[in-house]
Amino acid sequence: MLSSVNDGPGIPYKKAIMPSGFFSHQLEDRESPGAIKFMTFCMQCHSLPDPKLHSAKEWPAVVVNMMDKMQRKALYKRKSISVPKNEEVDQIIAYLSLHGLRDVVPTPKPLN
Numbered sequence: 001m002l003s004s005v006n007d008g009p010g011i012p013y014k015k016a017i018m019p020s021g022f023f024s025h026q027l028e029d030r031e032s033p034g035a036i037k038f039m040t041f042c043m044q045c046h047s048l049p050d051p052k053l054h055s056a057k058e059w060p061a062v063v064v065n066m067m068d069k070m071q072r073k074a075l076y077k078r079k080s081i082s083v084p085k086n087e088e089v090d091q092i093i094a095y096l097s098l099h100g101l102r103d104v105v106p107t108p109k110p111l112n
Contacts, residue, residue, distance in 0.1 A: 022050040027099075034095025037088045042066070044081055045073070051099035059096040063089060 024030060024039050028051070042048060054062050067089055074081040084092065 022048050024048055027051070029095075029099070032095060034091040034098075037084060037091045038095055041070070041082065041084045041088070041092065045070070051096050052101050054096070055101040055103065056097040057103070059100050060093050063093050063096065 024043075027035050027039070027048075029035055030039075038051075039048060051059075067083070070081050070083050074083050
């Protein structure tokens with residue numbers, strides 16, 4: 001589901017509504033630094049996404065996009081947002097890449 005949002009002067013964009021039903025206690029390796037940063041920063045604006053919502057290859061672009069949105073919100077003071085430092089972003093990306101969807105490689109059929 002998409003809704004229109006204006007995140008600052010002249011910056012309209014479409015906002016996807018995060019699926020609900022995933023909780024922090026369901027995270028794999030939830031005590032790791034990456035998981036803690038993931039919960040701390042991402043839950044400021046929306047419910048926690050399942051790491052398997054995207055593939056390991058997709059997560060870096062998703063996280064960078066979300067960091068841009070967080071910086072805009074912090075800049076325009078729409079919401080009190082704590083923006084992660086580069087090292088924290090790297091930890092979040094590493095965690096999500098490790099626990100994201102894996103590409104399925106078909107098993108070759110033996111030649112008979």
